[in-house]
Amino acid sequence: MSVTIQAADFDCGQEIVAITKGRDDIGAIASFIGLVRADPLAGEKINAMTLEHYPGMTEKALAEIVAQAKSRWDLQAVRVIHRIGRLVTGEQIVLVVVAASHRGSAFAACEFIMDFLKTKAPFWKKEETTHHGQWVEARDADESAADRWTK
């Protein structure tokens, strides 16, 4: 299974071992991890965030994003893990691992998957400080990042 939505944490190293074990044809692995950052919010520091998702559609959207990446680049393996539920600052949110023969494809596909995940996969973040909770607003920069792949 290349896409998993889970509450549990993940280990990037273990996922890479699972992809590469017994293979000798992979030359490049690009990976990305997103983490909960203690940004300021309403004069306080963010302590945690809660990730909500749309069960069923999320899996389909991520599978579609991975399929698009595989059609654009020659990839040997893709692994996506996205966590849901409450995560405190410093915790890992998302992992994308892409294996390919060459590094150009691995980097491009990994960034492509992240850009589309950020704009097409139905996840929503609610940030919390000690006294406040606030849904994160979508960033225009994320839309622009996704748009550049359609040019």
Place this chain on the structure above:
Amino acid sequence: MSVTIQAADFDCGQEIVAITKGRDDIGAIASFIGLVRADPLAGEKINAMTLEHYPGMTEKALAEIVAQAKSRWDLQAVRVIHRIGRLVTGEQIVLVVVAASHRGSAFAACEFIMDFLKTKAPFWKKEETTHHGQWVEARDADESAADRWTK
């Protein structure tokens, strides 16, 4: 120490933990691993390769590449590990991990470091099959990849 040349293998997950432990300001980690691929050579499959380097200059070149990346992007941590000696197919050769607040900087800096490592750091690979040994020739594509950052 952000740059290490070693014969021993490395664990991407452990290096990421070492970078993120006790911090809550990192939002994005991009990483890259290069592996020994069983390409064809002189009608046989590559079994292994031997990595030679220029002790002293290699460390300086890598430190300079990391310093350049840090001056171009706002980075929170960089870790580079490059192995030397004989490595069989499927083994890991190089690891680059870049931590930043945002994913754009993390991806760009990670790719920048790999492109410059491939063209500026004094390492040389000799590939071997059962009956042949051959020094790898530098690829024009690697020079082009490094050149695009100077535009």
Place this chain on the structure above:
Amino acid sequence: MSIQLLYFAGLREALGVATEHLELPAGVDTVAALRELLAARGSPWTALVTTKNLRAAVNQKMAGPDTLLQAGDEVAFFPPVTGG
């Protein structure tokens, strides 16, 4: 015809409802018409037409205002996504 409705994130909280079954009156057969029908319930449902960039999905695929609705459809409304 009847459909299944889902609301997510800030919209779900504003409405105080996560899911509902709805019997659509004759003539309400597009996403846009459904949004108008829900907004006509008054506050807080006016959010269905006033929320900036509100997204819709029909049967778990992104849908536009003209997407046609059919009996048994699963229709979801939510703000722009912010995962990753």
Place this chain on the structure above:
Amino acid sequence: MSIQLLYFAGLREALGVATEHLELPAGVDTVAALRELLAARGSPWTALVTTKNLRAAVNQKMAGPDTLLQAGDEVAFFPPVTGG
């Protein structure tokens, strides 16, 4: 003046030498002149001028043909790098 010379990878194998101390004759004070001096030893040393894209480093920094040499310098010759 004397310098320390280093050869790497395919060049080291072709020459059969990894390092040497060398007393430079008067007038040989650039990387280009040093390459000519070494090539004049005959085969296999002609590789110092015939090898395509041969790289040079002086005191562990990339150097060009005009880079000046000084007593005690560490000068290295090697093919284009192929790590990573």
